[in-house]
Amino acid sequence: MDRNESIQGQFSAAAARYAVSPVHAAHGDLDALVEAAELCGGERVLDLGCGTGHSTLALAARAGFVVGLDLTEAMLAEARRLAEDRGSDNVRFERGDAEALPYPDASFDVVTSRVSAHHYAHPERAVREASRVLRPGGRLVVSDSVAPEDSAQDTFLNAIELLRDPSHVRNHRLSEWCAWLRATGLVPEVIGRYDMELDFASWFARMGTNAGCAASVRRLFATAPAEVQRAFAFEPADGSTWRIPIAVLRGRCAGPGQTVA
Numbered sequence: 001m002d003r004n005e006s007i008q009g010q011f012s013a014a015a016a017r018y019a020v021s022p023v024h025a026a027h028g029d030l031d032a033l034v035e036a037a038e039l040c041g042g043e044r045v046l047d048l049g050c051g052t053g054h055s056t057l058a059l060a061a062r063a064g065f066v067v068g069l070d071l072t073e074a075m076l077a078e079a080r081r082l083a084e085d086r087g088s089d090n091v092r093f094e095r096g097d098a099e100a101l102p103y104p105d106a107s108f109d110v111v112t113s114r115v116s117a118h119h120y121a122h123p124e125r126a127v128r129e130a131s132r133v134l135r136p137g138g139r140l141v142v143s144d145s146v147a148p149e150d151s152a153q154d155t156f157l158n159a160i161e162l163l164r165d166p167s168h169v170r171n172h173r174l175s176e177w178c179a180w181l182r183a184t185g186l187v188p189e190v191i192g193r194y195d196m197e198l199d200f201a202s203w204f205a206r207m208g209t210n211a212g213c214a215a216s217v218r219r220l221f222a223t224a225p226a227e228v229q230r231a232f233a234f235e236p237a238d239g240s241t242w243r244i245p246i247a248v249l250r251g252r253c254a255g256p257g258q259t260v261a
Helices: 005-019 028-038 056-060 071-086 123-133 151-164 174-183 200-207 211-223 226-231
Strands: 042-050 065-070 091-095 106-116 134-145 187-199 241-252
Touching: 028 056, 028 106, 028 134, 028 241, 042 056, 042 123, 056 065, 056 071, 056 091, 056 106, 056 226, 065 071, 071 091, 106 123, 123 134, 123 174, 123 241, 151 200, 151 211, 151 226, 174 187, 174 241, 187 200, 200 211
Parallel strands: 042 065, 042 106, 065 091, 106 134
Antiparallel strands: 134 241, 187 241
16 A cells, blocks of 8 residues: 555545544644735635645635645545535635645645645655745745654654554654755745644544554553653643644745845
8 A cells, every 4th residue: 555545544534533623623723824824815825635624714714715635535525515514615625646736837826734744755845846836925834743853752753643643654843844945945934833732532533543553652652751751741640631743834935036045
């Protein structure tokens, strides 16, 4: 099974649960992503890895037209249902790959990606593709879970993520994201950091994690060094929640007649 098949398999089964997930429907990073897009009402926006459409619809409330793109048809079906329920008529949901966008150059004012980039096999390709389809002066805004710069904490986070979800590829460090943005000619800016509290029960249930892998994640947290437990706000005495680091970044294209420093 290749990476795209793994993603579609995992999220086809989980689509209905993601449609009603509180952490996806409303969290500080969603508001920050919408604000960072700097929408005035007429923009054409592309939302990568849109899932069940929460970010797409939040952007559509301020934009001219938004295309939500995702690999998994079951997630798109939930997104279309949600858009219909809300009466949103300035959105369209399409199946596609963030690393090979089916759109011409300079066709969007804003490109976004929210809590999906850790599934990209080659995120640097997705950044290049986003830069390609952006018009001069456009913005790429990414919100995703990020790995700490500390190597031990990075390793721990990605290990538990992969146990919970076999379609996970990697949470990357902020330094990596900024380097990818610069490499494509985008000026990077870290908009904010938002630790998202997750309770183990709903986190596992949302993805349908099997009991053995869930037990392994809990055991890793319980036996982790104290500095790792502190980094992810895990309290051994309670053992019911932890916090995953989320970052919102913006990359800005040079405008007409401008050059990127």
